[in-house]
Amino acid sequence: MAILFLVEIAGGKVKKASFEVASYAAQYGASVGKEAVGLAIGSASEADLAQLGIYGAKKIIHANNAGFDSFDASAYAKAIAEVAGQVNADTIVISQTLTGKAVAPVVSARLKAGIVSGAVGLPDANFVVKKAAFSGKAFAYVKVETPVKVVALVPNSFGASKGDGTAAVEASAIAPAASRITVKEVVRQTGDVAPLPEAELVVSAGRGMKGPENWGIIEDLANVLGATTACSRPVADVHWRPHHEHVGQTGVAIRPNLYIAVGISGAIQHLAGVNQSKCIVVINKDPEAPFFKAADYGIVGDAFEVVPKLTEAIKAFKASQH
Amino acid sequence: MKFLVCISLVPDTTTKISFVDNDTKFNNDKVQWILNPYDEWYALVRALELKEANGGTVTVVNVGGAENDQVIRKALAIGADDAIRIDAAGELDSYAIAAEIAAVAKSGGYDMILLGKETISYNGSNIGGMVAELTDLPYVSYASKLDMAGNTATIEREIEGGKEVLTVDTPFVISAAKGMAEARIPNMKGIMAAKTKPLQVVAPQGVASLTSVVKYELPPAKSACKMISPDNVEELVQLLHNEAKMI
Ligand SMILES: Cc1cc2nc3c(=O)[nH]c(=O)nc-3n(C[C@H](O)[C@H](O)[C@H](O)COP(=O)(O)OP(=O)(O)OC[C@H]3O[C@@H](n4cnc5c(N)ncnc54)[C@H](O)[C@@H]3O)c2cc1C
Numbered sequence: 001m002a003i004l005f006l007v008e009i010a011g012g013k014v015k016k017a018s019f020e021v022a023s024y025a026a027q028y029g030a031s032v033g034k035e036a037v038g039l040a041i042g043s044a045s046e047a048d049l050a051q052l053g054i055y056g057a058k059k060i061i062h063a064n065n066a067g068f069d070s071f072d073a074s075a076y077a078k079a080i081a082e083v084a085g086q087v088n089a090d091t092i093v094i095s096q097t098l099t100g101k102a103v104a105p106v107v108s109a110r111l112k113a114g115i116v117s118g119a120v121g122l123p124d125a126n127f128v129v130k131k132a133a134f135s136g137k138a139f140a141y142v143k144v145e146t147p148v149k150v151v152a153l154v155p156n157s158f159g160a161s162k163g164d165g166t167a168a169v170e171a172s173a174i175a176p177a178a179s180r181i182t183v184k185e186v187v188r189q190t191g192d193v194a195p196l197p198e199a200e201l202v203v204s205a206g207r208g209m210k211g212p213e214n215w216g217i218i219e220d221l222a223n224v225l226g227a228t229t230a231c232s233r234p235v236a237d238v239h240w241r242p243h244h245e246h247v248g249q250t251g252v253a254i255r256p257n258l259y260i261a262v263g264i265s266g267a268i269q270h271l272a273g274v275n276q277s278k279c280i281v282v283i284n285k286d287p288e289a290p291f292f293k294a295a296d297y298g299i300v301g302d303a304f305e306v307v308p309k310l311t312e313a314i315k316a317f318k319a320s321q322h
Numbered sequence: 323m324k325f326l327v328c329i330s331l332v333p334d335t336t337t338k339i340s341f342v343d344n345d346t347k348f349n350n351d352k353v354q355w356i357l358n359p360y361d362e363w364y365a366l367v368r369a370l371e372l373k374e375a376n377g378g379t380v381t382v383v384n385v386g387g388a389e390n391d392q393v394i395r396k397a398l399a400i401g402a403d404d405a406i407r408i409d410a411a412g413e414l415d416s417y418a419i420a421a422e423i424a425a426v427a428k429s430g431g432y433d434m435i436l437l438g439k440e441t442i443s444y445n446g447s448n449i450g451g452m453v454a455e456l457t458d459l460p461y462v463s464y465a466s467k468l469d470m471a472g473n474t475a476t477i478e479r480e481i482e483g484g485k486e487v488l489t490v491d492t493p494f495v496i497s498a499a500k501g502m503a504e505a506r507i508p509n510m511k512g513i514m515a516a517k518t519k520p521l522q523v524v525a526p527q528g529v530a531s532l533t534s535v536v537k538y539e540l541p542p543a544k545s546a547c548k549m550i551s552p553d554n555v556e557e558l559v560q561l562l563h564n565e566a567k568m569i
């Protein structure tokens with residue numbers, strides 16, 4: 001018996017979210033006496049995959065077939081279901097990246113395996129798993145009643161913990177089923193900051209910035225922190241910022257360690273996508289802005305003065321750390 | 323072209339969430355139910371636009387009880403031609419709902435099945451992929467753009483930090499994210515017409531759920547926000563370092 005987890009690869013590298021599901025599978029596996037086995041789909045080096053052992057994986061099955069490069073949820077799900085059978089897995093753990101969100105329910109229906117999506121904790125002895133619901137306004141405890149179970153884990157909710165193992169990497173001849181989808185083009189944002197759903201540090205701004213020409217100070221702050229930038233919905237709606245930066249109920253839901261919100265009022269629909277951040281800093285000139293109620297730290301002040309000062313202070317702090 | 327749009331009901335976004343029966347049930351009291359924004363604003367409106375451009379019919383389907391009818395009529399007021407309600411009672415999980423939808427989808431011969439990317443209540447993001455698997459159709463998730471030329475769709479979908487452009491032939495299943503269309507507000511003519519449009523109630527297959535919710539919980543109350551003077555941002559940096567351990 002094994003716990004199977006999906007290893008996602010982007011640009012030849014293992015995605016950060018996959019280290020987290022490796023940790024999750026290994027910790028859950030340890031509690032029930034089962035091994036964590038990863039299925040890596042796509043091309044990556046053996047050395048990179050073996051590193052998943054640091055997070056507790058015992059074995060990585062590598063489906064290195066170029067056919068998988070063109071993403072098709074059904075083809076991925078078929079491969080996962082097949083490998084789950086081969087390694088006799090009774091639990092399948094998939095991170096809720098955008099890829100994972102597409103694949104996990106297909107696997108669930110294919111195997112008739114109950115799924116907990118939005119999981120934020122480990123299963124208990126009765127396989128009851130805590131999940132986020134109502135856009136972060138509540139949690140539900142979901143019991144899975146089927147012999148095989150699927151857990152779709154919220155990225156950055158569990159954390160990746162390092163040990164010192166290495167994983168054996170085993171090539172698999174598994175090939176993708178004929179795809180009915182043809183990928184024509186993949187456009188990725190350049191630069192090396194983490195994409196929003198995986199980001200640990202996020203600097204976000206709203207209508208208080210007055211116009212797109214003022215985003216320089218937001219980008220400067222994000223740069224000193226190594227943070228990813230985000231924005232409120234109206235800002236994306238009027239094209240001050242690209243759509244993929246929009247966070248909230250109708251945009252991306254994120255769960256970073258640190259969320260700094262500048263000139264955002266904190267409407268309930270905005271909070272719905274960010275209220276699971278571990279630490280929230282709000283900078284707003286209005287002391288009555290609702291966001292302060294959801295914040296850990298607040299500064300009442302003009303963003304155009306406070307943000308550059310904060311950037312300088314962080315720069316000075318980072319320099320003093322060396 | 324025949325479109326099937328899956329619509330769900332969710333508590334209005336400003337609803338204060340609470341639970342009853344020892345935190346085992348959602349408190350329905352005083353809750354205003356609305357169409358799930360992704361279903362209404364994006365999936366339904368894009369289906370209507372494609373129908374208006376190329377002809378066809380748009381059917382909406384909901385799995386739920388008779389109390390849903392009033393909200394289902396809103397989808398008809400926005401422009402759907404007819405509605406099917408699969409008359410399932412009680413709490414169903416994603417799989418049970420998907421299996422009911424798949425049964426209707428298979429018998430209806432639809433060219434495209436559209437859903438929202440997720441319900442804002444359960445946040446499952448499950449049903450699209452499940453319907454696709456149960457109907458053996460290709461699945462495109464989190465689509466932000468959908469264009470048709472003949473039977474071939476060109477779709478943009480969100481991926482981590484970017485987007486992917488792909489093509490797929492009908493029939494297929496697609497889940498809609500922001501960007502696919504602009505929300506429409508029903509007009510008086512639509513609201514009047516909706517009253518007489520067909521809303522067919524069909525018996526469920528009675529597929530069993532694979533999971534159940536045993537308990538709900540509200541997040542712990544947030545401790546008060548620590549206020550820092552705008553003239554002392556250094557204090558914030560120290561707090562982020564020493565107390566929050568974020569930098
Ligand atoms: C169904 C539904 C779904 C929605 N989904 C989302 C969503 O996903 N995400 C989202 O963000 N919104 C969403 N909204 C919109 C949401 O209700 C708010 O309208 C929106 O979040 C407000 O954006 P904002 O805070 O940038 O702008 P505003 O509400 O206009 O707030 C601007 C803030 O900036 C402050 N400010 C102004 N000047 C300065 C300055 N110089 N320095 C510092 N502060 C300043 C002001 O005090 C104010 O608090 C949704 C709405 C609905 C109805």
Ligand SMILES: Nc1ncnc2c1ncn2[C@@H]1O[C@H](COP(=O)(O)O)[C@@H](O)[C@H]1O
Nearest residue numbers: 328330385437438440441446447448449
């Ligand atoms: N009871 C339901 N009836 C019809 N469609 C539904 C129902 N519940 C969810 N859906 C559809 O499935 C999508 C995803 O829901 P979920 O998997 O719960 O996040 C929604 O956006 C709807 O399009």
